[in-house]
Amino acid sequence: NAGVTQTPKFRILKIGQSMTLQCAQDMNHNYMYWYRQDPGMGLKLIYYSVGAGITDKGEVPNGYNVSRSTTEDFPLRLELAAPSQTSVYFCASSFPGPSTGNTIYFGEGSWLTVV
Amino acid sequence: GQQLNQSPQSMFIQEGEDVSMNCTSSSIFNTWLWYKQDPGEGPVLLIALYKAGELTSNGRLTAQFGITRKDSFLNISASIPSDVGIYFCAGRDNAGNMLTFGGGTRLMVKP
Numbered sequence: 621n622a623g624v625t626q627t628p629k630f631r632i633l634k635i636g637q638s639m640t641l642q643c644a645q646d647m648n649h650n651y652m653y654w655y656r657q658d659p660g661m662g663l664k665l666i667y668y669s670v671g672a673g674i675t676d677k678g679e680v681p682n683g684y685n686v687s688r689s690t691t692e693d694f695p696l697r698l699e700l701a702a703p704s705q706t707s708v709y710f711c712a713s714s715f716p717g718p719s720t721g722n723t724i725y726f727g728e729g730s731w732l733t734v735v
Numbered sequence: 736g737q738q739l740n741q742s743p744q745s746m747f748i749q750e751g752e753d754v755s756m757n758c759t760s761s762s763i764f765n766t767w768l769w770y771k772q773d774p775g776e777g778p779v780l781l782i783a784l785y786k787a788g789e790l791t792s793n794g795r796l797t798a799q800f801g802i803t804r805k806d807s808f809l810n811i812s813a814s815i816p817s818d819v820g821i822y823f824c825a826g827r828d829n830a831g832n833m834l835t836f837g838g839g840t841r842l843m844v845k846p
Contacts, residue, residue, distance in 0.1 A: 665833060710777050726779070
């Protein structure tokens with residue numbers, strides 16, 4: 621009953637460091653997403669993928685990269701961490717179709733602080 | 736891009752009171768979703784709406800898909816302390832697969 625699993629849960633980075641947030645889903649969902657949520661704000665889409673081998677930019681892609689080599693995994697890469705990337709990151713997945721209406725399911729979040 | 740206005744931004748109510756929040760969009764949506772986010776957790780889906788005019792309940796929660804397809808509301812009846820959290824609306828249009836999220840309504844319930 622895992623659903624969408626994100627790691628790490630918490631991380632502190634120094635400016636200029638790089639890291640990868642891992643995301644895996646076991647629901648055989650085609651679509652996967654990365655969102656960021658700044659304090660007191662809603663969710664902003666960073667990148668998304670409609671299937672293995674396909675990725676597209678969302679609303680706020682700058683400073684991030686993604687890959688989708690398998691249906692299950694969708695890692696998010698920060699190459700040169702900046703303080704503006706301090707945020708909570710949510711991975712999500714969905715399965716399109718009339719019965720599901722493409723409902724999106726979220727992971728529990730990854731808290732990232734860049735100092 | 737699309738704009739989703741969610742109101743109110745925050746509410747502080749007494750336990751037992753009813754709550755109402757709504758979202759309006761600048762464009763027509765074909766799906767409305769309502770999520771709740773507890774502190775330190777990811778959003779959890781509460782109610783999904785797929786047709787204009789649709790009224791759906793989930794326990795004490797009721798949500799409606801507006802006839803104009805540009806708005807939706809969520810009602811919570813007889814609030815309890817565990818209703819505390821942030822409630823987000825999200826909508827999807829015909830153009831693609833992406834959801835647009837509202838800014839959230841922070842609900843606080845006084846026992």
